[in-house]
Amino acid sequence: MKVLKAGYEILSNISDGGIDELKHIEKIGRVCYKSEDKISEDGESAKRFVKMLIDRGHEAMIEHSSLTVKFIVDRGVSHELVRHRIASFAQESTRYCNYSNDKFGNEISVIDVTNGMKLDGKMSTMSSYDIANVLKEWNEAMMDAERHYLKMIELGATSQIARSVLPNSTKTEITITANYREWRNFFKLRVAKTAHPQMREVTVPLLKELKNRIPVVFDDIELEEK
Ligand SMILES: Cc1cc2nc3c(=O)[nH]c(=O)nc-3n(C[C@H](O)[C@H](O)[C@H](O)COP(=O)(O)OP(=O)(O)OC[C@H]3O[C@@H](n4cnc5c(N)ncnc54)[C@H](O)[C@@H]3O)c2cc1C
Known part of the structure; x- marks a missing residue:
């Protein structure tokens, strides 16, 4: 049995400073206001424009975007991920993957619960013995x-029959593609302290990285790390 840490990988290419992504939204959104003449080459107008859209709640414009992320999590967390309806998914199949095969090392892989326990409000206060x-x-x-x-x-x-005894902790890889509007909704729900600790184990660092790599789009979503 392999015990693995949860993680994620951003599969989309993100331009340097995330400027191309914002320029794309700006080019589309300015059609509404016929303000294409305000577009600046350096991307500063795009930052201002996308911020204005988000501040005004004109988020339909940021649907003109796409971001794909692969999560390596347990099946419990993946059950929660697939509840997000405005997204597309591809998930490792327990029907088709036979973990007794050599290619899987003849063993199952599970996601370590240690980090989740540390992020769990109640369990974080337990003694190391317990x-x-x-x-x-x-x-x-x-x-x-x-x-x-x-x-x-x-x-x-x-x-596909033996999988019935696999635990919620079974490692799964799940790739999600969604637009920025949906990712914003996703992060508001899934980085909040009310979210499952093992969800937060991956969403908090992911949001942190996206805030660094794409300006404006995720700035207003609060990130509580503890
Ligand atoms: C803390 C927490 C606890 C939860 N506990 C449970 C639980 O105990 N049991 C359970 O079953 N689920 C639970 N869930 C899952 C939850 O009910 C949602 O299925 C999940 O969070 C997806 O949220 P969403 O509908 O906003 O997102 P998405 O499905 O991604 O939808 C995005 C947005 O699109 C809009 N939208 C999508 N579909 C419709 C529609 N049909 N009509 C109108 N607007 C729509 C909404 O504005 C929605 O916010 C929980 C989620 C969280 C975050």
Whole structure:
């Protein structure tokens, strides 16, 4: 059994300073106001324009954009990700992936819960002794699940049937494409302290990176790291 850390990878190319992305929205949005004459080459007008759109709630204009991110998370978190309806998805299939095959190392992969526990308001105050006991229990459950999964396949079950014993902690890769309006809605819900800690484990650093790489678009979304 492999125990992996959760993570993400931005698959879209983002231009230097994120300026091309803003210029694209500006070019489209200025059609509404017939203010194309205000476009400046350096991208400063684009920054001002996109900020104005967001401040006014004219967010339909920022739908003219696309961002693809691959998340490496557990199946519990991925169940939450796929609830976002204005997005497109591609997810590692537990029907078609047979983890007993050599290509998967004949073992299942699970996402480590340690970081999630640290971000969990209640668990973060537990003693290291109690935390170690919880982790030990989790680890045993994962090993048991793997043993049953591999045994079912050895006995002739297909992966799509044996998957029924895979735990929520099973590692999955899920690629999401959405426009900036949808990502904004996503981040407002999924970086908030009310979001699941293992969701926040990936969304908080992702939002932080996007704030650095694309000006204006995500600036007003609060980022509470703890
Ligand atoms: C803290 C938290 C707890 C949650 N707990 C639960 C739970 O216990 N059980 C559960 O089932 N789910 C739960 N969810 C999931 C939640 O109900 C939503 O399915 C999920 O957050 C997607 O949100 P959304 O609808 O805004 O996003 P999207 O589906 O991405 O939609 C984006 C936006 O498009 C608009 N939109 C989309 N579809 C429609 C529509 N049909 N009609 C009108 N407007 C639309 C809305 O403005 C929406 O905000 C929880 C989510 C969070 C963040």
